[in-house]
Amino acid sequence: AISFMAACQPKKREIIFPKTDLSKTALIPKPLKTVPTNSAFGLSKNTVIYTSGSKYEQVGLFLSEKVKSKTDLDISVNTNNGEVSADRHIYITESDSVDLKTPESYQLYIKKDSIFLNAKTAAGAFRGIQTLRQLIPNKSNDTLTDHPLWLIPTGKIFDEPKFEYRGAMLDVARHFFTVDEVKKYVDILAYYKYNVLHLHLSDDQGWRIEIKSWPKLTQIGGATEVGGGAGGYYTQDDYRELVEYAAQRHMIIIPEIDTPGHTNAASLSYPILNGNGKTVKSYTGTRVGFSTFDTRKDTVYSFLDDVIREIASLSPGPYFHIGGDESHVTRKRDYIHFVEKVEKIVQKHNKQMMGWNEIAQGNISASTVTQLWNEPHNALKAAKNGSKIVLSPGEKTYLDMKYDSLSKYGLDWAGLIPVDVAYKWNPETYVEGLSTESILGIEAPLWSETISNIEELEYLAFPRAIGYAELGWSSSENCNWEGYRKRLAMHVSFLNRMNVNYYPTKLVDWE
Ligand code: TNX
Numbered sequence: 001a002i003s004f005m006a007a008c009q010p011k012k013r014e015i016i017f018p019k020t021d022l023s024k025t026a027l028i029p030k031p032l033k034t035v036p037t038n039s040a041f042g043l044s045k046n047t048v049i050y051t052s053g054s055k056y057e058q059v060g061l062f063l064s065e066k067v068k069s070k071t072d073l074d075i076s077v078n079t080n081n082g083e084v085s086a087d088r089h090i091y092i093t094e095s096d097s098v099d100l101k102t103p104e105s106y107q108l109y110i111k112k113d114s115i116f117l118n119a120k121t122a123a124g125a126f127r128g129i130q131t132l133r134q135l136i137p138n139k140s141n142d143t144l145t146d147h148p149l150w151l152i153p154t155g156k157i158f159d160e161p162k163f164e165y166r167g168a169m170l171d172v173a174r175h176f177f178t179v180d181e182v183k184k185y186v187d188i189l190a191y192y193k194y195n196v197l198h199l200h201l202s203d204d205q206g207w208r209i210e211i212k213s214w215p216k217l218t219q220i221g222g223a224t225e226v227g228g229g230a231g232g233y234y235t236q237d238d239y240r241e242l243v244e245y246a247a248q249r250h251m252i253i254i255p256e257i258d259t260p261g262h263t264n265a266a267s268l269s270y271p272i273l274n275g276n277g278k279t280v281k282s283y284t285g286t287r288v289g290f291s292t293f294d295t296r297k298d299t300v301y302s303f304l305d306d307v308i309r310e311i312a313s314l315s316p317g318p319y320f321h322i323g324g325d326e327s328h329v330t331r332k333r334d335y336i337h338f339v340e341k342v343e344k345i346v347q348k349h350n351k352q353m354m355g356w357n358e359i360a361q362g363n364i365s366a367s368t369v370t371q372l373w374n375e376p377h378n379a380l381k382a383a384k385n386g387s388k389i390v391l392s393p394g395e396k397t398y399l400d401m402k403y404d405s406l407s408k409y410g411l412d413w414a415g416l417i418p419v420d421v422a423y424k425w426n427p428e429t430y431v432e433g434l435s436t437e438s439i440l441g442i443e444a445p446l447w448s449e450t451i452s453n454i455e456e457l458e459y460l461a462f463p464r465a466i467g468y469a470e471l472g473w474s475s476s477e478n479c480n481w482e483g484y485r486k487r488l489a490m491h492v493s494f495l496n497r498m499n500v501n502y503y504p505t506k507l508v509d510w511e
Contacts, residue, residue: 015042015144015145015149016144017039017040017042017112017144017151018040018141018151019038019039020036020038020039020040020151020153020154021036021038021153022034022035022036022037022038022110022135022153022154022155022157023035023036023155024036025134025135025153026134026486026487026488026489026490026491027131027134027135027487028134028192028466028469028470028484028487028488028491029192029193029469029470029472029473029474030470030474030478030479030483030484030487031131031157031158031159031474031478032158032159032160032474032475032478033156033157033158033159034155034156034157034158035155035156035157036153036154036155037110037111037154037155037156038153038154038155039112039153039154040112040149040151040152040153040154041088041110041111041112041113041114041115041151041152041154042088042141042144042145042149042150042151042152043067043071043073043075043088043136043149043150043151043152044073044088044147044148044149044150045073045074045147046086046087046088046147047073047075047086047088047089047090048075048076048077048079048080048086048088048089048090049063049064049075049076049077049078049089049090049091049092050077050078050089050090050091050092051077051078051091051092051093051125052092052093052094053094053122055122056092056093056094056122056125057077057078058122058248059092059122059125059126059129060077060078060090060092061077062126062129062248062249063075063077063090063092063129063132063133064076064077066129066133067133067136069497070133070136070138070497071136071140071150073150075090087113088113088114089113089114089115090114090115090117090132091114091115091116091117092117092119092125092128092129093116093117093118093119094118094119094120094121094125095107095118095119095120096120097118097120099158100118100119100120100124100160101160102120102124102160102161102164103120103121103123103124104119104121104123104124104127104160104161104164104193104195105119105120105124105159105160105161106118106119106124106125106127106128106131106157106159106160107119107128107156107157107158107159108128108131108132108156108157108159109156110135110152110153110154110155110156110157111154112154115132115152117129117132122250123195123250126249126250127159127161127193127250128159130190130191130192130193131157131159132152133191134191134494135152135153136150136152137150137151137152138493161193161472161473162472162473162474162475162476163427163439163440163441163442163472163473164195164440164441165195165196165390165440165441165442165443165472166193166194166195166196166441166442166443166468166469166472166473167194167195167196167197167198167254167390167441167442167443167444167472168185168189168194168196168197168198168399168443168444168445168446168461168465168468169197169198169199169200169256169392169443169444169445169446170182170185170197170198170199170200170446170448170457171200171203171400171445171446171447171448171449172199172200172201172208172448173200173201173202173203173205173206173207173208173225173258173265173448174203174205174206174225174226174286174447174448174449175225175226175227175229175448175449175451175452176206176208176225176229176230176231176232176233177448177453177454177457178232179234179238179241179242181453181454181457182197182199182242183242183245184454184498185197185454185457185461186242186245186246186249186251187249187498188462188465188498188500189251189465189469190249190250190251191494192465192466192469192470193469193473194251194469194472195250195251195252196251196252196253196254196441196443197246197251197252197253197254198253198254198256198321198443198445199242199253199254199255199256200256200258200323200445200447201234201255201256201257202221202256202257202258202262202263202265202266202323203258203262203264203265204262204263204264204265204283204288204290204291205224205225205226205231205264205265205283205284205285206221206222206224206225206231206233206265207221207222207233207265207266207269208222208231208232208233208234209233209234209236209239209255209311210233210234210235210236210239211306211307211310211311212236212310213306213310214269214270214303214306214307216269216270217265217266217269217270218233219269220265220268220269221265221266221268221269222265224265224268224282224283224284225284225452226284226285226286226448226449226452227284227452228284229452236310236314239314240314243314243315243316247316252315252316252317252318252319253315253317254315254317254319254320254321254354255311255314255315255320255321256321256322256323256354257304257307257308257311257321257322257323258322258323258324258325259293259304259322259323259324259338259342260275260292260293260295260300260324260327260330260334260335260338261288261289261291261292261323261325261326261327261328261329261330262288262291262323262325262326262327263291263292263293264280264282264283264290264291265282265283266293267280267291267293268280268281268282268283270303272297272299273293273294273297273299273300273303274291274292274293274294275292275293275294275295275296275297275300275330275334276290276291276292276329286449288326288328289326289327289328289329290328290329291329292327292329292330293330293338295330295334295335295337295338296334296337301341301342301345304342304345305345305348308320308345308346308349308351309349312346312349312350312351315351318351318352319351319352319353319354319369320346320349320351320352320353320354321353321354321355321371322339322342322343322346322353322354322355322359323355323356324339324355324356324358324359325355325356325357325358325373326358327358332361335358335361335362336361336362336363339355339359339361339362339364340362340363340364343362343364343365343368347365347367352367352368352369353365353367353368353369354368354369354370354371354390355368355369355370355371356370356371356373357370357371357372357373357374357375357378357379357382358375358378359378359382360375360378360379360381360382360385360387361378364382364385364387365387366385366386366387367387368382368387369387369388369389369390369440370382370383370387370388370389370390371389371390371392371443372389372390372391372392372393372431373392373393373394373445374393374394376431376432376434379391379431379434380431380433380434383434383435383438387438388438388439388440389431389434389438389439389440390439390440390441390442390443391427391430391431391439391441391442391443392442392443392444392445393430394413394414395414395415395417396417396421396422396425396430397422397442397443397444397445397468398414398417398444398445398447399444399445399446399460399461399464399465400445400446400447400448400449400450400451400460401413401414401415401416401417402416402417403416403417403418403419403464403503403505404416404418407503408456408459409450409451409456409459409460410450410460411447411449411450417464418505418507419463419464419467419485419503419505419507419508420481420485420507422464422467422468423464423467423470423471423479423481423484424481425471426471426476426479427439427442427471427472428476441472442468442471442472444461444464444465444468446460446461454501455501456501458500458501458502459501459502459503460503462495462500462501462502462503463488463491463495463502463503463505463508466488466491467484467488470484485507485508485509486509488508489508489509489510489511490511492510492511493511
């Protein structure tokens with residue numbers, strides 16, 4: 001006997017999908033392992049997303065929003081709104097499978113009528129969602145059935161990051177970038193599985209974050225920038241908004257207050273901090289290395305205690321970056337005294353210190369993270385002491401270096417960095433003697449001496465930042481320039497849809 005339910009179920013007509021190949025899709029970063037099964041999942045108005053738990057529901061809602069903007073489909077999350085006859089499901093599920101080795105690992109099983117996305121954490125699910133977004137074609141197939149289907153190739157994807165830290169740095173001090181501009185940058189970075197935005201919040205030319213206990217920092221120090229423009233700063237509410245926006249994309253913001261050099265704007269606001277023996281004047285040029293705090297003054301440390309306390313209280317992430325680079329007018333012993341003292345202040349506020357490679361001259365603790373930009377020997381010294389290293393070698397990862405001699409923006413002190421040079425290096429072997437276990441990850445800094453708005457930012461950042469995303473996430477066996485440049489060519493539609501002013505290098509045959 002046939003049950004009432006079964007008898008009333010409309011019979012699903014078997015659709016014959018065109019042959020697909022999941023392993024030949026243009027995913028960036030390239031997943032660890034892909035097994036194609038050559039059929040398709042038809043994303044349509046009849047698709048519904050189901051998620052486990054409220055954190056996963058946020059991820060589901062994010063997917064639904066992105067599906068809407070790409071296809072105009074309204075896909076509901078955890079409700080079947082009655083109007084649709086849901087016959088295709090996307091399940092986003094927490095899993096404790098041992099195959100999920102890191103918090104950001106995920107597995108994607110794409111079948112003809114369901115997609116299963118499994119992850120240990122919402123962050124892992126979020127990374128998997130980015131993969132799924134990239135698999136949704138730009139155009140629907142309108143001939144297979146009576147409604148449009150966006151055909152996603154079937155198969156399995158097993159994926160995990162190579163490095164736990166995949167960062168981009170933005171210098172908002174040399175030129176200020178608004179909250180909306182930073183959000184747009186975060187959106188694009190998140191699509192490529194970045195998980196860190198490092199904000200360079202202070203430098204000689206400007207101070208960019210409100211500190212309630214030292215208000216002149218933004219009143220005076222916030223009012224200048226390179227070239228004499230108006231500058232600007234984030235209120236603490238603005239900063240909270242950015243932190244929250246990034247958190248929704250499972251990214252952290254690392255605040256950097258650059259010290260003891262690169263401090264002209266702070267000393268202009270409060271001359272008592274100054275230690276270079278000269279009268280402080282506002283500075284809107286692009287020289288480096290002329291300013292320093294007075295490292296023997298107690299006020300400098302009570303100032304930093306206030307600044308770090310206020311910023312740490314706005315920062316859910318584990319790190320506080322103290323800069324530490326190019327302190328050319330600080331005596332070496334004063335510099336070391338300073339770094340060691342400030343490390344204790346950062347730790348007192350429950351953060352791990354981070355600093356540019358010069359900090360390793362001091363006796364820093366193993367929990368402090370050293371960011372390599374130009375001195376492998378200092379990175380090696382820190383690693384030997386148990387510290388983790390973030391790799392940002394100038395000649396490979398500096399987004400502010402020109403692509404070629406004709407580049408409209410950028411500097412060239414670390415060389416020209418065309419799109420292939422940016423991609424063709426292996427972080428795991430870049431520093432001789434530095435073991436993979438010591439490498440926390442990679443970060444691409446964008447210094448802003450030559451750029452002052454989002455179009456100029458995008459011109460320098462893209463497409464190079466997309467390559468660093470792959471170098472940071474994909475296994476080195478999966479990083480291959482010929483394969484990458486072909487996949488990158490297919491990303492124009494995303495970049496155009498996002499209105500990104502990328503540099504259309506001739507090294508890529510853009511679609
Ligand atoms: C060096 S890299 C700097 C910055 C400049 C940058 C320009 C580093 C830690 N310091 O102050 O903006 O070069 O490329």
